[in-house]
Amino acid sequence: MSQTSRASGHDSAPSHKPGKRPRLESARPEERKPRENWARRSEADHFADTVKLFRQGRYDADSFRRFRLQHGAYGTRMTGDYAMVRIKIPAGVAYPHQLEAISRLSEQFSIGSAHISTRENVQLHWVVLEDVSEIFRGLSRVGLTSREACGNTVRNVMCSPLAGVCPSEPFDSTPYAIAVARFFLRNPLCQNLPRKFKFNFTCCEEHGMARMVDVGLIPQTRTVPDAEGGGQREQRGFNVFLGGGLGNRSFVGHQLEEFTPEDDLLYTSIATIRIFDRLGDRKNLARNRMRYLVDEMGWEKFQSLILMERSIVRATQSVVTRLKPDFTPLEIRRPLRISDESGSAAAQDGYSRWLATNTIRQKQDSYHTVFVTLEAGDITAGQLNSLADMVRRYSCEGVARIGFVQNVALRFVHSDDLAPLYAGLLGAGLAKSGALTMAAPIGCSGTTSCNLALTNSHRLAKEIQRKFLELGLDKDPDLADSTIKISGCPNSCGQHGIATIGFFGGGARVGKDMYANYQMLLGGRSDGLTMLGQTCTRVPAKRVIPVILKIIEMFRANRRPGDTLKSWIHRVVSDAEDSGVSSIKDVKAELQPLLAPPTKDDDPDFYLDYGSDTSYHTKTGKGECAA
Amino acid sequence: MSGDVAGADPAPAVTTDVDALRGEIRDRSVVAIDARRPEDYKRSRIPTAVNLPLADLLSDDGPDRVAKIAGSLGIGDETRVVVYDDSFGALASRIAWTLEYIGHADVTLLGATYAQWRSMELETDDATAPLPSVTPREHSSNPNPGILATHEYLEKAVADRDNVVLVDNRERLNFLEQHIPGAISLPYRTLAGPDSILRGREDMRRLLANRGIGEGSEVITYCGSVGTLSGLAYYAMKSAGLPNTRLYVRSFKEWKGLQKPTASQADANYWDLSAE
Structure with a gap:
């Protein structure tokens, strides 16, 4: 367009000469570059094309579902038009510009919020299926992927957020976790396992879930003779646990051996995946995680199979098949402070x-x-x-x-x-207290988006948190090491089995009227004394908060000096308590007055689940965990 | 001169990039309209820009009044106009669309928001600078119904033709809760580029193609109440070379007020996923 012939109604000319224009980003401090690029750009185009073929009926539904899950797009409650995109954050390491990219994608293609999972994924919900490829495209610009975040593959490799800083750890397991993630991502070895497969690296006994995943690893060291010098040297390795996991049936993992040297980390991992791939159940989808194989076969047999397989792997893998951990530490750099901001x-x-x-x-x-x-x-x-x-x-x-x-x-x-x-x-509205206390309950996504959910576990977790903070219960150090974890169905995305007080959702009825109802478990834990919570009683959704408060009251009335709620409940569920409340049965009896359903006329709210103003019904679609 | 990759393409550019606008301001060949509130405009603005707060326009956006307003801002039928705001380009879009509706051909959106303009440290006038003096001009009123969708038009178009795509530009949660039956959800945020109010042309075309919107589509955009977010979408469609686009300017507010049927995503508590 010509700029010469345009009339202007203005009498005043601009007083400024256009100057040199700095780039928009110029105000930002120097950005650290991610070490790993997890993305592959071509997967976005491939996904977009495949969605089109599927919509045209040229790709059958089952194949498409497997393809979609392999790329990290999960189904959504009661609809085929939306997906949840699960972005992997390997070892949990997220760079600032990656968080900003996720922010932008959540506004553009999701609900303007993102959800951080218990497996170090960031999930974008209610994404139009046809937009999923656009998210892949956006992620690829910042080196992130959702590839193999769902489906029967090696899922996001987790690492303790304290690895590298934990006072109790022998060394930082982060580089190993990243190397394992890199080795298995898109690896043909694990593209079609019987079922999903999870690694979890911890820093120490206390801060992880080593016994509640397929492969759990706790870093450890030992002193060994130095082959060359004739002296002694410190050798790095892991305490490896296999066959644990939470789910419809949960199992605690078994220790593979006293010490797994770091050189054997990859061989052990490959051997385990190969055994699972070969012997895992591909028919019974509800019982085909590796933990069922271990349970059915018996640990000793499984253990010897793994050790035998590992010697084969060790002997037959090419010398170039190695883990390549990058041990260069992140530079610790304190940005210059222009002024003292700490004052008020x-x-x-x-x-x-x-x-x-x-x-x-x-x-x-x-x-x-x-x-x-x-x-x-x-x-x-x-x-x-x-x-x-x-x-x-x-x-x-x-x-x-x-x-x-x-x-x-x-x-x-x-x-x-x-x-x-x-x-x-x-x-930023992010300064709520209680992060490391019982006042930060876990709630899976529940009926907010999940096909399998029976209750709004997600909202219930938020309600409990708000109540705890309102009552200042986060300030009580005797409650701090306890946890509350809630799942919206018997599957364990909310990890109810390892909570001090855990809940999973279901429905109950009085006559023809239904209400949301949770099964409550007590005494679960995931530390060195890992055990699964024991069933206590069913608790209607709208009675969960009073019930938790009542349990705290019982603890306060019956505790011994030095007790925490966790240690007290541990004694109760282990039949080692001698106070007035000495067993799960006693707890149940004490809670009984809170549990009786009122009539619908007396308390209509009782019959509504959280976040819902219509009558409660259990409705579920087809799950995809096992797809 | 254009923020779009126009080249030899016949589709007219819908945005003007910041450098082009600065040149045109220097040459006095443009009227820049600031669509923000008067107090924001007075505090700081692009030099020479006149103020037309969207609320003023909306108090009566009949064609004759709009023509009068345009004239009073120094805009004649042939004047080149660029509109900007600080609201994703949505307010600017509604003003630009309204000018188009009264028959004004040469109107585009600034490719950036005012906040982006400032973050680039470009020249601005602040409260101490005199407001621009304006020589009023005549502007005619020749309404262009081809860019407007009334609810009657919308219903008939959807019923009569298979190529009509009804696009809801509100946020996803609002869409899930309630929308016009048959609409697809394309939240206004989806339309922006990394540093601009609209994606680049090819980027936009690919996004829309994924959603089944292409050359042969007739698009009707709507949003919550007054056609701002959907105004931006109207220009997004044009930027992608889809001229057969109309704005349902009275949008969902009117639709609900008329008690027309709505659709919703049932049996899911999606609101509880929001951290708002």
Whole structure:
């Protein structure tokens, strides 16, 4: 268009000469580059084309479902038109610009919020199936993928958010977790396993779930003779647990051997996957996780098969088939502070409460890990951007670490930066206290999006959190090491089996009227004394909060000096308690008055699930966990 | 001069990029309209820009009044107009569409929002600078019904023709809760590029093609109430070379008010996934 012949109604000419225009990004501090590119751009186009073929009827539904899941797009409750895209964050390491990309994608293609899972994935829900490829495209620009986040493959490789900073760890397992993720992603070896397969690297006994996954690994070291020097050297390795897992039936994993040297990590992993691939049940989808194979075969037999297979793998793998952990540490770099920002923040109400319940002292002097509390893992697009900003400003390693309990950690926060970080989080609505306490319950997505869900477990977790914070229960150190975990069905996405107080959803009825009803389990734990929670009683959804409060009351009335709720419940479920409440049966009896359903006329709200204003019915679609 | 990759393509550009606008301002060959609230405009604006707060326009957007307003802002029938805002381009779109509706041909959107303009540290006038003086002009009123969808038009089009795509530009959760039956969900945020109010042309075409919108489609866009978010979508369609696009300007508010049928996504508590 010509610029010469246009009339203008203006009398005043602009007083400025256009100057040199800086790029939009110029105001940002120097960005750290991710070490790994998990993405493959061509998968976006391939996915888009395949969706078109499927819609045209040229791709059958079962094949398409497998294809979709392999690429990390899960089905959505009661509809084939939407998907959930599960973005893997291998080892939980997320760079700030990756968080910003996820923020943008959530606004463009999802609901303007993202959901952080218990498996270090970030999920975008209610995505139009035809838009899924656009998300892949956006992820590929920042090196992320959802490939093999669902389906019968090696899922996201998890690593403790404290790996590298935990005072109890012998060494940082993060580089190993990333190397394992890199080795198995798109590896033909694991594209069509009998069922999904999960790795979990921890830092120590306390901070992980080594016994509740297919392969759980706790770093350890031992002293061995040094072949060359004739002296002694320290050897790195892992304590490996196999065949654990949560689900419709949960099992605690078995220790493979005393010590698995780091050189055997890959061989052990390959051997385990090969045995599972060969012998795992491909017919009975409800019972085909590796833990069932271990259970049916018996541990000793399974163990010797693995050890035998490992010697074959060791002998036959090419020398170039090796794990290649990158041990270069992330540079710890404290951004320059232009002015002292710490002033008033420390005086804020709530700061000391937050400090006590959301931060951990690292093994590195003067540094802390800060956990950001979310509500059942949900975070808005705006909050993701704020989080990215705060990672840049206050995490001296410059990355966020996704945690195991629907949360995010910022590590290497200098003591002097805690107060300004708190102020920043407060401004973003991310400064809720209680992250490391019982006041941060886990809730799976439930009826908000999942085909299998029977109850709105997601909202229930949020309701419990709000009540706990309102009552200040996060401040009680005797409750801090207890957990509340909720699933919306008997499958264990909410990990109810390893909660101090766990719940899974179902329905119950009075006459023709139905209501949401949870099975409550007590005493589950995932630490060195890992055990599954024991069934206590059924609790109507609208009675869950009073029931939890009543259990706390029982604990306070019957505790011994030095007890926490967790240790007290542990004694109760182990029949080792001698107070007035000494067994699960006693707990159930005490709770009985709270559990009787009122009539619909007396209390119509009782018959509505959380987040719903219409009558409760159990409705489910086809699950895809086993697809 | 254009923010779009126009080249030899016959489809007219719908956006003007910031450098082109700066040149045109320097040459006094354009009227820039600032669609933000008066207080924001007075505080800081693109030099020479006149203010037309969307709320003023919407108080009566009949063609004769709009023509009068345009004239009073120094806009004649042939004047080149560029509109900007700080709301994703949605307010600017509604103003641009309204000018188009009264027959004004040469109107485009600034490719960036005012916040992006500022973040690029481009020249602005602040509260101390005098407001631009304007020489009023005559503007005619020749309504162009071909870009407007009334609810009657919408119902008939959907019933009569297979190529009509009804596009809902509200956020996904609002769509899931309730929408016009048969509509597809394309939230307004989807339309933006990384640093611009609209994606690049090829990017937009691919996105729309994935959703079944292409050359042969007739598109009707709507949003919550006054046609702002869907106004932006109207220009998104045009930017992708889909001229057969109309704006259902009274949108879902009117539709509900008329108690027309609606559809919703049942049996799921999706609102509880939002962290808002």
